[in-house]
Amino acid sequence: MTSSESETWQPKPPELLPPWHTPEREKLQEQARRFAMDEVLPVANELDPQKGEIPASLLSRLAELGYFGITVPAEQGGLGLGVFEYCMVSEELARAWMSTASILARSQGLGTAVLDAERRHDLLARSARGDWIGAIALSEPDAGSDLAGVSTRAVLDGDVWVVTGHKRWCGNAKAADFIQVLVRERDPEEGESRSAGLVNLLLEKERGQFPEGLSGYPIDKVGYHGFLTWDLQFDGVRIPKDNVIDQAKAAREDSDEEGEAAEQAGFAEAQKFLNTARVHTAARAVGLARAALEDSILYLQEREQFGHPIADFQALRFNVAEMAAQIEQSRAFYRQVAHLLDLGLPCAKEASMVKLEATEMSVRVTNQAMQLHGGNGYTTERQVERHWRDARLTTIFEGTSEIQKRIISDRLLPRSPLA
Incomplete structure (x- = not known):
């Protein structure tokens, strides 16, 4: 089966x-x-x-x-x-x-x-x-969670940006229709935040090709197959001057409001984009955990030891109950936060919470599923090892669990001036 x-x-x-x-x-x-x-x-x-x-x-x-x-x-x-x-x-x-x-x-x-x-x-x-599927080049070898440390440069030369630098962890880069690239236009001035001078540029390209000045190699990953993840070198890549991505400004352009109301609409749109990514990761983590649970339920009924299906053994049945309860809890949580986002309510803390809880849950559940499969779980003959490999990544991408904890704690605990 x-x-x-x-x-x-x-x-x-x-x-x-x-x-x-x-x-x-x-x-x-x-x-x-x-x-x-x-x-x-x-x-x-x-x-x-x-x-x-x-x-x-x-x-x-x-x-x-x-x-x-x-x-x-x-x-x-x-x-x-x-x-x-x-x-x-x-x-x-x-x-x-x-x-x-x-x-x-x-x-x-x-x-x-x-x-x-x-x-x-x-x-x-x-x-x-489905004719505009992209990739996002944010991280660099020395700038992952700390994107304010991005060093890839964009210099304006007439009516084009000339981009030079090194990006890493760019999924789907070669197969994409475009790459959204986070670059540094200028260094921050005294008194500005470290993120000042950063801008997102839109690099349009042909699927399956890199434009002139862009090269790279696919990173060999443990899991998360289906599309390649790239290490990219930008060596004088030219991007039209007007290809600047600004989620907040675009939202203001589309808004019927003016002044401060339009500014708030733009900020809300940009914040919603970040929160949506976290809730989306939580939903994917729930899907992986559910896969592991459903595969385990089948296996426990199929596998016999001591003259019984191992599904008859209480310890294993209790494991299944715990797995199912954890999945249901995370599903209810991500749907609640998604509902809040659709209502336009602020929920940055809740989005980080559900990303943290659902992804850590997925690692626990897929790990338990491998244990329930015994030796068969540690083979490529069963799908459970794929669920486990992919679930492990959910605690890392879209902001690690540690980053989510920082976001949550910063909203619950004010920092002292000396921190």
């Missing part, structure tokens, strides 16, 4: 449905679940052991279902839905292959926050169609 034959989930009776349940969301979830198990999982089982990339045919299916534009407004061809639906679909996809849930984050209007409103709307339409 394979995990594609498992289906432990059943619709809840109406009296047990959460307050954010709607028939439309239930239909979207069921569609995503069928697609993940019937179409994504077989591809993952074939390609992940080969460290293969998501095939173009699967990207086309994601686009056909509208998943690249879940949060893109309907007038630009998107589904016009919220963070809640985006994370809900991502959980289902991650249950089959985390990379398919992750590739969604490289669309959803990413790389469209240019200041030319007409061009911005065109890019949003491309994003919704």
